Each structure stands twice: as C-alpha cells, then as structure tokens.
Amino acid sequence: MDFRMGEKSDEFAKEVADFLDEHLTEEVVMEAHETGTVHNWGFYKAMADAGYTRAAWPKEFGGQERDPFEMAALSDQLNLRHAPTDGSSVTLMICSTLRHVGTPEQQADIIPRGLNGEILICLGYSEPDSGSDAAAAATRADRDGDEWVINGQKMFTTLAHEADYVFMLTRTNHDVPKHKGLTMFLVPMDAEGIEIQPVHTMGGERTNITFYNDVKVPDALRVGDVDAGWGVMRVALTFERGGSMMGQSVRLVRLVEEWAKENLAPNGRPWIEDPLVRERLARANMLNNAGALLGLRSADLFNRGELPGVEGSMSKLFSSEKFLAICEDLVDMLGPEGVLQHGEDDAPSAGWVEHAMRHAVVTTIYGGTSEIQRGIIAEHGLGLPRTRKSDRARNS
Amino acid sequence: MDLSLTEDQQTITELFASFFAKECDGEFVREAEPLGHHDELWAKLIEMGMVSMGVPADAGGGGLGLLDLALVAEVYGSSIAPVPFVEAVVAARLLAAVGSSGSELLASVVDGSTATIALRPAVDRSARLVPAAAVADIVIALDGDELVAVSQGASNRPTAVKNLGSGPVANVDLTLSARQVLAVGNEAQQLYATALLEWKALTASALVGLGREALRIGLQYVMERHQFGVPIGSFQSVQHRFADDATALDAAGLLARKAAWSVDEGEPDAVALVSQGFIFASEGAQRTAGDSLHFHGGYGFMLEYDIQLYYRRAKAWSIIWDDPRRELARVADALYGPVGAA
Ligand SMILES: Cc1cc2nc3c(=O)[nH]c(=O)nc-3n(C[C@H](O)[C@H](O)[C@H](O)COP(=O)(O)OP(=O)(O)OC[C@H]3O[C@@H](n4cnc5c(N)ncnc54)[C@H](O)[C@@H]3O)c2cc1C
Numbered sequence: 001m002d003f004r005m006g007e008k009s010d011e012f013a014k015e016v017a018d019f020l021d022e023h024l025t026e027e028v029v030m031e032a033h034e035t036g037t038v039h040n041w042g043f044y045k046a047m048a049d050a051g052y053t054r055a056a057w058p059k060e061f062g063g064q065e066r067d068p069f070e071m072a073a074l075s076d077q078l079n080l081r082h083a084p085t086d087g088s089s090v091t092l093m094i095c096s097t098l099r100h101v102g103t104p105e106q107q108a109d110i111i112p113r114g115l116n117g118e119i120l121i122c123l124g125y126s127e128p129d130s131g132s133d134a135a136a137a138a139t140r141a142d143r144d145g146d147e148w149v150i151n152g153q154k155m156f157t158t159l160a161h162e163a164d165y166v167f168m169l170t171r172t173n174h175d176v177p178k179h180k181g182l183t184m185f186l187v188p189m190d191a192e193g194i195e196i197q198p199v200h201t202m203g204g205e206r207t208n209i210t211f212y213n214d215v216k217v218p219d220a221l222r223v224g225d226v227d228a229g230w231g232v233m234r235v236a237l238t239f240e241r242g243g244s245m246m247g248q249s250v251r252l253v254r255l256v257e258e259w260a261k262e263n264l265a266p267n268g269r270p271w272i273e274d275p276l277v278r279e280r281l282a283r284a285n286m287l288n289n290a291g292a293l294l295g296l297r298s299a300d301l302f303n304r305g306e307l308p309g310v311e312g313s314m315s316k317l318f319s320s321e322k323f324l325a326i327c328e329d330l331v332d333m334l335g336p337e338g339v340l341q342h343g344e345d346d347a348p349s350a351g352w353v354e355h356a357m358r359h360a361v362v363t364t365i366y367g368g369t370s371e372i373q374r375g376i377i378a379e380h381g382l383g384l385p386r387t388r389k390s391d392r393a394r395n396s
Numbered sequence: 397m398d399l400s401l402t403e404d405q406q407t408i409t410e411l412f413a414s415f416f417a418k419e420c421d422g423e424f425v426r427e428a429e430p431l432g433h434h435d436e437l438w439a440k441l442i443e444m445g446m447v448s449m450g451v452p453a454d455a456g457g458g459g460l461g462l463l464d465l466a467l468v469a470e471v472y473g474s475s476i477a478p479v480p481f482v483e484a485v486v487a488a489r490l491l492a493a494v495g496s497s498g499s500e501l502l503a504s505v506v507d508g509s510t511a512t513i514a515l516r517p518a519v520d521r522s523a524r525l526v527p528a529a530a531v532a533d534i535v536i537a538l539d540g541d542e543l544v545a546v547s548q549g550a551s552n553r554p555t556a557v558k559n560l561g562s563g564p565v566a567n568v569d570l571t572l573s574a575r576q577v578l579a580v581g582n583e584a585q586q587l588y589a590t591a592l593l594e595w596k597a598l599t600a601s602a603l604v605g606l607g608r609e610a611l612r613i614g615l616q617y618v619m620e621r622h623q624f625g626v627p628i629g630s631f632q633s634v635q636h637r638f639a640d641d642a643t644a645l646d647a648a649g650l651l652a653r654k655a656a657w658s659v660d661e662g663e664p665d666a667v668a669l670v671s672q673g674f675i676f677a678s679e680g681a682q683r684t685a686g687d688s689l690h691f692h693g694g695y696g697f698m699l700e701y702d703i704q705l706y707y708r709r710a711k712a713w714s715i716i717w718d719d720p721r722r723e724l725a726r727v728a729d730a731l732y733g734p735v736g737a738a
Contacts, residue, residue, distance in 0.1 A: 282728040317640075384629045
C-alpha cells in the first residue's frame with residue numbers, strides 16, 4: 001500500500017495551481033456566485049487550451065492520458081479554488097459517454113467541440129413526475145421519417161440557458177416495461193419549440209424548467225438504439241457516479257481554520273484556542289480525510305482497470321452527507337455570526353460557510369439522492385433484497 | 397498511490413483469518429468470559445509468531461511494519477478472540493525500541509512470555525485499568541520520570557476487574573513485583589508515546605474488523621428472520637442503516653490503514669491520522685454493532701446471541717483508551733498546536 005498521491009500527481013497539482021492563479025480570477029468566481037450560473041465560457045476555453053478538458057483522454061483526441069490520481073489532483077485543485085465547472089464537467093461526461101456509445105459522426109462532430117471548450121451540453125433526465133425514478137420519463141419522442149418530434153417537459157435542466165445541446169431521456173415506446181421504452185437524444189437547444197424558464201434555488205444556483213413543443217430532431221442525433229436509452233443512461237451514470245464532494249468540504253474547513261487563527265474570541269484569544277472550535281474542526285478534518293479516501297479508492301480501482309460501482313455510491317453518499325453535516329456544524333460554531341452572508345464586511349470566512357451550508361443540501365439530492373445511493377449499496381454491495389416493486393409498463 | 401495488499405500481506409492475513417475461523421467462534425469467545433482470555437489459543441498464536449512477527453528483525457523478530465500488523469489486527473478484531481494480541485505486540489515492539497535495558501525481557505517475550513502496556517501514566521505507583529494485565533507476565537508503565545517494566549509471576553498477577561468488554565483488564569500495583577527501569581526522562585516519554593500511538597493504530601484496525609463482523613452477523617440475521625411474510629432485510633429502514641454502516645466502516649478501514657502506514661513512513665501528520673482513525677473506527681464499530689443488535693430485535697439482547705459480544709467490545713475497546721471527545725482534542729493539538737503554545 002502507498003497512500004501518497006505520487007510525484008506525477010503532485011507535479012500536476014502544482015501546474016494546475018499555477019494555471020488557476022492566472023485564469024481563475026476573483027471576477028470569474030464572483031460571477032458564478034452572483035448569477036448562479038456555475039459556468040464561465042472564458043475559463044472553460046482556458047481549461048481547454050491548457051489541455052485540462054482532455055486531461056484523461058487518449059492521445060488520439062489530443063489528450064494528456066493522465067492517470068486517475070492526476071485527475072483526482074485536478075479536481076482537488078478546482079474544488080479548493082471554487083472553480084465554476086458545473087457546465088464543463090457535465091459536457092465532458094457526455095463526451096465520454098459518446099465515445100462509448102455515440103455514432104462515428106456524433107463522435108467526430110461533438111467530442112472535439114466539447115474538448116475544445118466550444119459547446120456546452122446539459123442533462124435532461126428529470127421531469128416533474130420523475131426524478132429518482134428517472135426511467136419513468138414521460139417526455140415523448142415520436143418518429144416522423146428521418147426526424148423525431150419531441151414533446152414534454154424537463155425539470156432542473158441546469159445550464160440549459162447556456163447550453164448547445166440537452167442530453168435527453170425520452171419515451172419512445174409506451175407498451176413495454178418502463179426501462180425498455182426509452183431513447184436518448186442530443187437535442188440542439190436552438191431548435192424551434194424549446195422554452196426555458198429559470199428556476200432559482202436556495203443554494204444560489206440557477207437551474208431551469210424546459211418545455212419542448214413539437215421539437216424536431218434529426219435521427220442522426222439519436223444516441224444509441226431506439227428503446228435502448230436506459231443502457232445509454234447507465235453508461236452516462238458510471239461517469240457521473242462517484243463524484244466526491246469532499247474537495248468542497250476541504251476548501252471550507254481551510255477557510256474556517258484561517259478565520260479561527262486570525263480572529264479573536266471575546267476573551268481576547270484567537271478562536272482556534274476555543275475548545276469547541278477545536279473539537280469541531282478536528283472532527284471536520286477527520287471526516288474529510290475519511291471521505292477523501294473513499295474517493296481515492298475509486299481512483300485506485302480505475303487505475304487497475306476496474307469500474308467502481310458500489311464504491312462510487314459510497315463515496316457520493318458519504319461525501320455529500322458529511323459535507324452537509326460539516327457545514328451545519330460550522331454554522332452552529334459561528335453562532336449568530338453564522339447567519340452573515342458573503343458581502344457583509346464582518347462575515348466570518350467571508351460568509352462562505354453560510355453559503356456552503358445552503359449549497360451542500362443539494363449535493364445529497366442531485367446525482368442520485370442519498371436514499372438512492374443507500375439502496376444501491378444495500379442491494380449490490382450487501383446483497384439485500386430489492387425493495388422497489390418490479391417494473392411495469394406505464395402510460396399504456 | 398496503491399491501495400492493494402502485497403502478496404505477503406495477503407498470505408499473512410489469510411493465515412490468521414483461517415486460523416480464527418477454525419479455532420474461535422462465538423461459543424468459544426463466550427466460554428472464555430468473563431476473564432476474556434484463553435491460554436491455549438494464545439499459546440498457539442504465540443507459536444505461530446503472532447507476537448514475534450511484529451518485533452524488528454535485528455531484535456530477533458519477523459520485522460513486520462505497523463501497517464502489516466494493522467491488517468492482522470483487522471482479522472483479529474473480526475474474531476474477537478480472547479487473546480491480548482494488540483497489547484502484546486505493542487509491548488514487544490516497545491521492549492525492542494528500548495534497546496539493551498529491555499533485551500532480556502524482549503528475549504523472554506520472543507520465547508513466549510506476554511507483555512502488556514498501561515495506557516495511562518501511573519499515579520502513586522499504581523497503573524489503573526491496564527488491558528491484559530490480569531494475564532500478562534510483564535507490565536510496562538510510565539511511572540513518573542521512568543518507563544518501567546514489572547515482571548509478575550502467575551502468583552502475583554492482579555485479578556481482573558469486572559468490565560464491559562469482558563477483557564483481562566486489571567489495576568497494577570507497581571510496587572508488588574520486580575521492577576525494572578527501561579528508560580528515563582525525555583527518552584522514556586518518547587518511547588511511551590510511540591507505543592501508545594501504535595496501540596491506538598492497531599486497536600483502530602481491530603475495531604474495523606469487529607465492526608465488519610458485526611455487520612456480517614446482522615446481514616445474515618436480517619435475511620433469515622421473516623416478519624410480515626418477508627425477510628426483515630427487505631425493509632428499507634434496515635437496509636439504509638446497514639448501507640450507512642458499511643460505508644462508514646469502509647472509510648474507517650481506509651483511514652486506519654493510512655494511519656498505520658503513515659507511522660511506518662514517518663509522515664508528519666501521523667499523530668493526527670492515528671487519532672482520527674481511532675475515533676472514526678470506534679464510532680463505526682459502535683454504530684454498526686448497535687444497529688446489528690437492534691435489528692436482532694429482542695434476540696439481540698439475549699446473552700445467547702453473539703451480537704452482544706460485539707456490541708460490548710465495540711464500546712469497551714474504544715473507551716479503555718479515553719472519551720473520544722478528548723481524543724478529538726488531541727487531534728486538534730496535533731493539527732493546530734496545543735493551546736497556549738507560542
Ligand atoms: C440544483 C439542482 C440541479 C439539478 N440539475 C439537474 C440537471 O441538470 N439535469 C437533471 O436531469 N436533473 C437535475 N436535477 C434533478 C435531480 O437529479 C433530482 O432532483 C433528483 O434526482 C431527485 O429527484 P426529485 O427531485 O424528483 O425527487 P424525488 O425522486 O421525488 O425524491 C423525493 C424524496 O424521496 C426519496 N426517494 C425517492 N425514491 C426513493 C426510494 N426508492 N427509496 C427511498 N427514498 C426515495 C428521495 O431520496 C427524496 O428524498 C437537479 C436538481 C437540483 C435541485
């Protein structure tokens with residue numbers, strides 16, 4: 001066993017840190033914070049120019065072929081600096097999916113533009129009546145010659161207002177069990193009949209409701225076979241799952257440590273000497289270390305050519321739940337000052353704790369809620385029986 | 397980074413795992429209570445080299461590192477075998493570290509004597525609540541300025557106190573037996589601190605193993621037990637708690653291994669990591685054993701069911717050291733320096 005990240009990874013971390021010094025300006029961070037659009041085209045392009053969008057990709061894509069530990073270092077650095085990467089990470093995830101299940105034309109058309117930081121792809125899975133049960137999607141796609149006609153509504157289509165495509169789950173067959181009648185499309189966001197309505201959230205992030213009214217999509221933008229959309233989803237989910245929130249939590253704890261060292265308690269001593277502050281920070285550190293290791297376990301599996309399944313769910317579950325718990329605890333620790341928001345002069349840690357608490361809540365909800373992750377762990381990791389009813393045809 | 401075990405590490409953990417599977421089940425553990433010690437089993441394990449393997453090679457031992465021992469401690473913890481593995485191996489390593497003043501005692505340990513270590517400095521020549529003291533031949537303690545070893549014959553071993561974990565815990569009067577000074581002053585403090593660090597690292601791993609076995613027992617039970625016409629393991633409130641437990645134990649296992657590794661490697665954050673691993677493993681083991689017992693319903697409360705053995709030890713092995721919140725304070729000391737330091 002060796003728990004060091006390794007020289008390659010350490011060097012890469014330094015390189016990325018230098019890159020961020022130059023390109024991740026206060027302006028970029030604050031724009032994302034103020035607009036709730038956690039994406040910045042200029043920063044995305046700079047990431048692409050530095051090769052970081054394709055850091056893990058093979059040479060034939062101009063990639064840097066970095067190993068999973070270098071990739072962990074990259075995401076650590078981005079998290080530590082609060083970089084607005086929601087848009088780029090979803091786009092790159094879909095590019096990876098297309099590499100496995102896209103047509104040669106889609107691969108040639110979409111992947112280079114994604115890796116170059118030129119296009120954004122958003123996710124259209126959730127609907128008003130289907131969230132955790134994504135396979136119950138009701139948005140329909142009906143064939144019309146060489147085209148498909150899409151009608152329906154998607155919820156929480158984050159970044160749709162900036163995106164070029166929405167990677168969309170639709171229903172194409174109403175007479176079979178729900179998982180078997182789904183088809184995936186890349187729907188161009190400039191197609192006729194799409195309406196975007198902003199949704200503002202407690203965490204400050206903006207998301208959207210999107211409406212699709214007789215939207216025409218060429219068959220060439222279908223991803224995977226007709227009615228085989230669930231299989232495509234599963235590929236996409238393997239790239240999504242295992243996302244760890246621990247980096248965000250590490251950033252927060254560092255900010256609070258700085259605050260506690262530099263600010264005085266009423267007794268005239270630095271807060272870092274206060275027993276309750278010390279206990280809370282010690283606990284937060286412990287949880288961050290434990291959570292980081294669950295994330296690195298997934299990297300270790302990738303590194304030996306295995307796919308983390310249950311391990312990814314454990315990492316997502318633990319990191320999001322502990323991130324939230326740490327945020328809530330640190331807000332408590334600040335007492336009345338804990339309510340002060342970013343922008344108030346005397347807000348401890350510039351109000352980032354208050355902000356992180358509001359944001360952390362959603363990390364236990366999106367990307368598969370904690371209950372969904374626990375279900376996966378229980379069923380696939382612990383061998384307990386499936387609790388949900390077996391699939392039945394819907395909408396018949 | 398590489399989280400896999402070496403072939404040697406696999407071989408040695410499998411060796412002990414199959415030994416415990418064959419020799420020590422719940423019934424065996426129960427029969428060894430309340431003392432919590434089984435002489436014959438311990439003699440076999442000593443024969444297998446369970447203690448001497450942890451002694452440096454130049455002192456006549458097997459030269460295993462703390463991480464290797466932590467892996468064995470996981471297996472030991474799963475078995476909750478009534479033997480003082482952690483104390484004996486930590487004390488043996490301490491005797492080796494002491495140098496010439498400990499060489500005779502070390503030789504007797506390599507030959508099969510059992511040593512243990514007091515977890516708190518002695519007060520008024522008395523070491524309180526020393527694990528394994530009721531069955532050990534040698535007790536090592538920090539007595540004022542001195543690190544001392546007392547050799548207790550079978551006749552003057554202290555009687556075990558009745559205790560939650562049914563372990564051979566006893567109070568040791570350091571004046572009753574032959575007392576030998578191993579080190580003094582700063583050196584004594586440092587040797588003692590290192591030994592305690594190792595004890596915490598190995599106990600953390602033992603707790604991870606204990607927690608995993610408590611989970612396995614619970615999972616087996618909830619698949620067998622039916623209520624409302626279905627296995628109780630099909631109820632989501634049961635599943636989700638076990639999913640949280642399994643996740644926490646995996647994290648604790650990784651943290652405990654990293655902590656032991658960091659001691660071997662002399663990493664600067666080793667002290668903080670060992671404390672964190674200890675606290676987190678304690679919490680994981682206690683919660684898992686608690687959930688597992690709870691999902692046994694009333695049966696879990698019966699002495700006849702094994703899960704209570706795990707439940708009691710999960711708590712006892714943790715707090716025989718200290719209140720976990722005090723340990724968190726030590727984590728803070730390691731991370732931020734002690735309060736009042738310039
Ligand atoms: C800020 C934000 C951004 C998002 N971005 C996107 C996006 O870009 N694209 C997209 O497609 N979606 C997005 N989502 C949607 C997100 O994926 C869903 O909110 C999530 O999957 C949960 O679905 P739901 O909201 O419909 O809740 P529901 O599925 O209705 O769940 C409600 C509650 O019931 C629990 N529950 C549900 N099923 C079970 C079960 N089987 N067992 C136990 N408990 C259960 C859930 O855990 C949850 O606590 C976003 C959401 C938010 C808030």
